[in-house]
Amino acid sequence: MIISVWNKKGGVGKTALSYSLALDLDTYYISNDESIVPSIYTGAKVEKIPTLIKEDCVYDFGGFSFSDPKIVDIFKKSDWVIVPLIANENGLIKTLLTIEDLVKNMDIDPKKILLVPTMQNDLSYSPEDLSRAIREKTGLEFELYPISESRIFSKLYEEEKGIKQIATATPLSRYSYRKILEAYGKLINKIQNKG
Numbered sequence: 001m002i003i004s005v006w007n008k009k010g011g012v013g014k015t016a017l018s019y020s021l022a023l024d025l026d027t028y029y030i031s032n033d034e035s036i037v038p039s040i041y042t043g044a045k046v047e048k049i050p051t052l053i054k055e056d057c058v059y060d061f062g063g064f065s066f067s068d069p070k071i072v073d074i075f076k077k078s079d080w081v082i083v084p085l086i087a088n089e090n091g092l093i094k095t096l097l098t099i100e101d102l103v104k105n106m107d108i109d110p111k112k113i114l115l116v117p118t119m120q121n122d123l124s125y126s127p128e129d130l131s132r133a134i135r136e137k138t139g140l141e142f143e144l145y146p147i148s149e150s151r152i153f154s155k156l157y158e159e160e161k162g163i164k165q166i167a168t169a170t171p172l173s174r175y176s177y178r179k180i181l182e183a184y185g186k187l188i189n190k191i192q193n194k195g
Helices: 014-025 069-077 089-105 127-138 152-159 163-167 171-176 178-193
Strands: 002-006 028-031 044-046 057-061 080-086 113-119
Touching: 002 014, 002 069, 014 028, 014 057, 014 080, 014 152, 014 163, 014 178, 080 089, 080 178, 089 113, 089 127, 113 127, 113 178, 152 163, 163 171, 163 178, 171 178
Parallel strands: 002 057, 002 080, 028 044, 028 057, 080 113
Antiparallel strands: none
């Protein structure tokens, strides 16, 4: 299975989500952007122009130009393209530009695009409002997998574990992270069941 993670907006959690998915799905991790991940995960590497591998892999695309045919080829061959976003006005603007690049410029099937909004308390659009705004601007329906902002994201690197591993480690963590585990579990199930 090939998963590509991208949004034109920085700071939306691409690397954290990509790393967690690679760990929890037991796949390789390739990024075109420097991060801590290759130093803590043996299945990770950084390539400025990533190459397509045939085995299971999560691609974490930081800053790149979609005009590079090798990268576009990875997107086209991906089973899923995951777009993490911050559910606020600026996050929505950049996400709409990302969707436009994916659908119009790279000809990616919208059914393969999963949106993962980070819900930031009262500063966020609700999932319903976000879905409606995206539908109004694009004319397309996308599945949303909202995840609440949490300390678990910083723990990924500290503990060198994925969301699922951290959230299920103890009875207390299962209770503390139950909402995130439920939301993340829906995303994992969608990915593994291909719909």
